[in-house]
Amino acid sequence: GAGVSQSPRYKVAKRGQDVALRCDPISGHVSLFWYQQALGQGPEFLTYFQNEAQLDKSGLPSDRFFAERPEGSVSTLKIQRTQQEDSAVYLCASSSLGLGSPSSGANVLTFGAGSRLTVL
């Protein structure tokens, strides 16, 4: 597609429910990132995929958070047993360059519109 697409745009969950957030990156983009943005804060890194390989999951706040990108394109971020502190906008971003690319340069990220999660 022309841009990064995320769904759902809005999700309300009761505390304890599991949620799944989907990201469709730009076609052919090697790198995919998930960021979490709490109200009034900047985006915080969660995890990074290069194709289907999850190279860094150091930003995932707990083992309730799980991300996958099985075929190197669409990615899903799953949050189990949601808590109120999980309420945030979850941003997905992709880029055409991967780690170690000769022309990595600035490796600009293209973001989706985000999925706003509210946990009651």
Added chain:
Amino acid sequence: DQQVKQNSPSLSVQEGRISILNCDYTNSMFDYFLWYKKYPAEGPTFLISISSIKDKNEDGRFTVFLNKSAKHLSLHIVPSQPGDSAVYFCAARTSGTYKYIFGTGTRLKVLA
């Protein structure tokens, strides 16, 4: 420990004047810096970047200045337009890595 800081949460500027948004960082290993603009209910959109080997990069009305000794960068918008009203984030990346660290953002309001 916030490695990228935007100490001004908001800024108001008259249309046609210059907007200056500031960003400070602590990690001397950062090699690329990006500015993103974010409108409500949209994702951040890329605005302009600068490599650590440069001290200035210009793109139309937008210019980014980098002062490595002060670990400071700034985004200048001249002339400011009402459509520039948005939240601006600076982001930085360490050489050889892939993840960007973002500041907390500055909300710019350009008054008509």
